[in-house]
Amino acid sequence: MPELPEVEVSRLGIAPYLEGAQITGIIVRDRRLRWPVEEALSxxxxxxxxxxxxRAKYLIIELQSGGRIILHLGMSGKLRVLDAAVPPIKHDHIDIVLASGKCLRFNDPRRFGACLWQAPGHEIPTQLSHLGPEPLTDDFTADRLALLSRGKQVAVKNFIMDNAVVVGVGNIYANEALFMAGIDPRRKAGKVSATRYQQLTGAIKEVLAKAIQQGGTTLKDFTQTDGNPGYFKQSLSVYGRAGEPCIACETPIESLTIGQRNTFYCPQCQR
DNA sequence: CGGGACACCTGCCTGC
DNA sequence: TGCAGGCAGGTGTCCC
Structure with a gap:
């Protein structure tokens, strides 16, 4: 579910229901998320x-008091806005009930997701305090990548997935961006030229922006019971396409493991 | 310190 | 049909 584009699509989907609304109740059915849900959330x-x-893949619900509810979808988290009276299903862990009678319902089978509480006047949780720049802003530049990568031995794929370098680049879009930029994912980050970081920066921005746009289709029926996405699948050039022909040169796409993550690339187009 | 392995957890798909 | 095994879109932590 959650790469940055999907988190942003979720944000756009829930914001109209939440902004300006009063929270009349919070139901926590299971506190055992990535970190235990604090009692003070109430x-x-x-x-x-x-x-x-x-911010990155975190959704931040800003309250009038200055407090914040911070949600992370982890690997399997989903948010829906529905009538608060609708009976919960398996893994519906948290409801944020609104005066309108609707609620924001957080479902997460694997419980890698999180719901953090930042009390009014308190510091932002540490999970969010060391994050790199947002990829779709001007703070994320090729110069930054070139600078931070100096002398780095890590594979460039791991490098761009490092949240201290740039946030929001997950496994799928790391693969896709490296294909677009023609860079071998195994290449050491310190061995990528400034010119190619220029291309990679553009590719990351482009692929994320495009995916958010395509998510707009999902957005339309966001409140329906189960609008299941899968919208980006047709647009993927390499991810999940091992053995299939490269869209550019028809060489079979290869797969391997980098940093315990599935990696796909075209051995012809990516060097 | 950088780099890499591992952990958390459930559902789903594959293959025997 | 059943079951074991492997894999999954994330990220903090631990160990060398």
Missing amino acids: DAVGQTVMAVNR
């Missing part, structure tokens, strides 16, 4: 939601 009850923002 302090959000009675608060008005001022905005729903995103």
Whole structure:
């Protein structure tokens, strides 16, 4: 479910229901997420939601008190807005109930996701305090990649998936961006030229922006019971296509493991 | 310190 | 049909 584009699509989907709404209740059915859900989360009850923002793959629900509810979807998390009276299904761990009678419902089978509480006047949780720049802003530049990669022995694929370098580049889009830029994912980060970092930076921005746009289709029926995505599948050039012909040169796409993650590339186009 | 392995957890798909 | 095994879109932690 959650690469950055899907988190952003979720944000766009839930924001209209949440912004300006009053929270009348919070139901926690299972506290055992990535980190235990704090009891103090209930302090959000009675608060008005001022905005729903995103930082990296975290969704941040800003409250009038200055407090924040911070959600992360992990590997399998999903958010839906539905009538609060709808009976919960398996893995519906948290409801944020609104005065409108609707609720934001967090479902996460694997429980790698998180729901953090930042009390008013408190520091942002440490998970969010060491994050690199957002990929779709001007803070993310080729110069930054070139600078940070100096002398680095890690594979360039791992490098761009490092949240301290740039946030929001998950496994799928790391593969796709490296294909677009014609860079072998195994290449050491320190051995990628400035010119090619220029191309890679553009590729990351392009692939993420495009995926968010395509997510807009999913957005349309976001509140329906199960609008299941899969929207980006047709657009993928290499991810999940081992053995299939490269869209550019027809050489079979190869797969291997880098940093315990499945990696796909065209041995002809990517050097 | 950089780099890499591992951990967390459930569902689903494959192959015997 | 059943079951074991492997794999999955993330990321903090631990160990060398």
